Amino acid sequence: MNLRIKITQQRFHHLAVVLTLLFGGYAFTACQDKVDESNMYTFTGKLMSGYLETDENLSDFLYLVKRVKLSDASESKVYDLLSARGNFTCFAPTNEAVENYLDSLYNTTGYDITLTPDSTAEFIVNNCLIDHENSPALMSTEFMEGTIERQSFAGRFVTINFDTIAGGRTAVYIDKYSRITASDIEVENGVLHKVNKVVAPTTSSLSSLIEATENLQVFSNLLKVTGYAETLNASFRDMDYERNHPETGLGCPTETGETPVPTPAHRDTGFTAFVESDSVFEQAFGIVLEKENGQIINWEEVFPIIEQKCEEFYPDAKSDDYRSDENAVHQFVGYHLTNRSVAWNYLLIHYNEQGYGYRIPENLAIDVWCYYPTLTQDRILKLMEGKQIQGKRINRYVSERNWKNFAEVTVPREGILIHNDGDNAALNGYFYTIDDILVYDDDVPNKVLNERMRYDICDLLPEQMSSGYRRITAGSAAKGMNIPAGYHSTMHASSESRVVFLPAFGYSWANYQGDEYNIVGQYDVTIELPHVPYFGTYEFRIGMQNVADRRGMCQLYFGTNPKNLEAIGQPLDMRIYGENPQIEWEEDSRDDEDYNTEIEKRMRIHGYMKAPRYFGTGSSTATTDNFRNNNRVFRRIAYTGTFDPHKTYYLRMKSVLENTSTQLFIDYFEWCPKSVYNGVDEEDDW
Structure with a gap:
């Protein structure tokens, strides 16, 4: 007999046995009030x-x-x-x-x-x-x-x-x-x-926890001045979801048939703050803080100096209203905050980058990264970590790499070091101290972010990240998690769509960062996309992993009005393999790079690219393969055009098949600026 018990929670304490798998088959029982x-x-x-x-x-x-x-x-x-x-x-x-x-x-x-x-x-x-x-x-x-x-x-x-x-x-x-x-x-x-002590996490909000931390009084005061303290006091748990969400839903038919799989136990929102300590402000801004009982008593003297520095950082911010996003102090503080509550070991995801083994996580390999939206001016933070980087860093700039192994060669900008000091987990988020002043200067969009930007699908989903479902170990068969309607604020699916999240961490899957979304039915899905760092021409690409007997075909739509998006290109067929004349993929030659370049050019004519070398099959010891010579794994150049950093773009994916059991596969997206895909140097294959 095999019993599986899933615990859910409401108002921190609502626990229920919800899923029982009985010997010889599966049987679902609804939320119970008594243990059988x-x-x-x-x-x-x-x-x-x-x-x-x-x-x-x-x-x-x-x-x-x-x-x-x-x-x-x-x-x-x-x-x-x-x-x-x-x-x-x-x-x-x-x-x-x-x-x-x-x-x-x-x-x-x-x-x-x-x-x-x-x-x-x-x-x-x-x-x-x-x-x-x-x-x-x-x-x-x-x-x-x-x-x-x-x-x-x-x-x-x-x-x-x-x-x-x-x-x-x-x-x-x-x-x-x-x-x-x-x-x-x-x-x-x-x-x-x-x-030896009761485990007693704080019940404070993020802004209250920062305020209670003695060496963060400057940033705490800045939160109050700009109104962000109220923002960071927001309730983190969707109690309507707690009370009313289904405990299970149908999974991916090819994985579980019509057997129920769990839904997320919680729908959480929250924040993460990257915060300078008081000593960092004192050293960088030349201020001297006077304190009594842990509170700054000369704030009226030091704040004008801080404000002047912020105005130097953001000279185009002219508003005198500290709560306005056109105010320099407001922009300074907002660039430290993201609308995702992310624990320390989830800030950056390691899984199947070259050289990494998920069973020995202390042995870092090549650089990994994650882009975080901030609460001001649609600006982006880039976090990085790898064996050549001392710790986790913000806005590191690598100007030259060895393209044989992705190693860093020249690093003009080390990036700001992030610290995990403990006592930083609030009810609705986390704060991490940093060792230098964090500013969105010109080099951030023009150098740090002037690159091919690759996002895992989960990077786009704040509720999933805040609820802790970003990197979860798969079950024995990676049966997945059903995502109820309305769960995501940035991904909306029609009622005919069955949305399933498939995690594979701990198993040898080929997905970027070990997860994917599968959507079946007469699906119609719209995704809010992240902002680009600067105005210009970009290629927008979709990571693909085609399977003839599982995947489907969909029409893509793109634009800034989610209710009126324009169709782009021919329907995307996720059933065909690389040898198809619509793609013209071939295996790379081991000794003829010119021929490999011709393969890439031929594929690009059809709107395709080979898979990147960066990741391969997840391995417990070290990932060593990649998918450039896999005829099912590649990238689709879905759209090429001008992007505005202050506009929000949307991607709609609508099934064009009558067969409702075929899958829409979503793994990762790329934004590649023209300076990279058509620059002086050829775009790398990582």
Whole structure:
């Protein structure tokens, strides 16, 4: 018998068993209020609930686990869930940890645990438990600095930190303050680690958390002056979605047939802020801050200096209204903010770039990048990381590379270093400190971003990134996730469209960054595209992976009015292979580069390009192949024309086939400026 339990959450505490896969086939059960006792284990080994019963030092936690309900309407408790099949990681607070937390919270000594309000009990229990669904629970040997992939029962991401304690020993901390004192207690349905403090993530908004951080007072004041503090106070969780979304939906027919697959448990929005510390401002701007009780008391003296610097950075911003996007201070602050809540180890995605192995993530390979929109003037941040880069950096400029291996040769602009200092995870986002003043100067659009820009489809979807579904380990068959109508604010599908997200991280798929969207039915999909960095001519390209018996054919539409887009070109046929006369693909010659150039020119006449060398099949040890000699994988030049950086463009993809089981495949897009595809030097094949 194989039971799969999926936990969802409403108002941080709404937990429900939603998907049961029964022996011999699949059977879906709707959201339940009671755990089915027929699904309980009958092992001789202990379950997590059984272990808690036997450990006297966890009796307070056990008491709370037995009290906390799966949902407001549930008859079952979290204890019942921990008595069922599953893969749970538990960071269980000791009795002393629970007692200290309650005493501190209620400002007393010897607080009576039986008086604990339900909300407090839920907070303690739900923040220390993670359901890994089909993936194994976490042993300490699998801990990595950063964020754990799955959210806690409370719908929050849990972070792992390492530090050295007395005797030179390495200590593991959960959310920075809860130290693991006993690890790797294996039970039949998971792994338990004891911690010396209750796992208690902040409930502050991002602007409030920045305000409470003593060395970020300049930026906190700038947030208030410009009105961005109110923006960063926004609620992060769509409670209407929490209450009303379907727990499952149909998957991709070729992967799961008509078997239900999960939907996202949450629809979150949020923000990430890249913030200079007070000392960076003091050094760069020549100001001297005077503080009392952590607050700046000479703000009226230092703000005019900061304002003058901002006006020098953005001389065309003439408004005196600090809340206007035409104001220099407003533009300065807005360029530090993006409308995606992104944890540290998701800021840049490593998967199948050349030389990288996803089972040894500490061994970085060639550069990876991600472009982030900001909250001002449609401006873009570029983040980079790789083995030649010391850390994660913003707006790094590489003017010369070795095109044999993509190695950096000349780097005129190192980029601003990003720090992960801890205590930076707010309810609705994250902040990261940076080591220099972040400005959108002329070199950013003209050099840093004057390049072929490749976006994974997930880069375009802020709700998916904020909800933690950017890079998730695939299930055993990569069965995917059904995306309900209205989930995305930047991708809209007709009611006849079945939208499925397929993650493949941890498996050897050929997708850029290990994921794709498959859309079936009589689909009609419109995607809001990111802005370009400067006015000019660009090629807009679509990454393709054709399959004769699965893919479909669609008409492309393009423009700035999503309700009235113009058709571009002939329908895009995703069933044909490279040898087709419509493409004229051939394998590269090993020793005749001139002939390879002719192949590329021939393909470009038909509006196609070979796949880039940059990525290949995902590998646990090191990606070494690429798809230039794969006759199913290439790029389609969908549109060539003038782009305005201050206009929003849309792509519509509408099926032209009657067969509703064929797929629309979406993996990645490219924007390539004319200076690259028709420049002095030939465009590289990476």
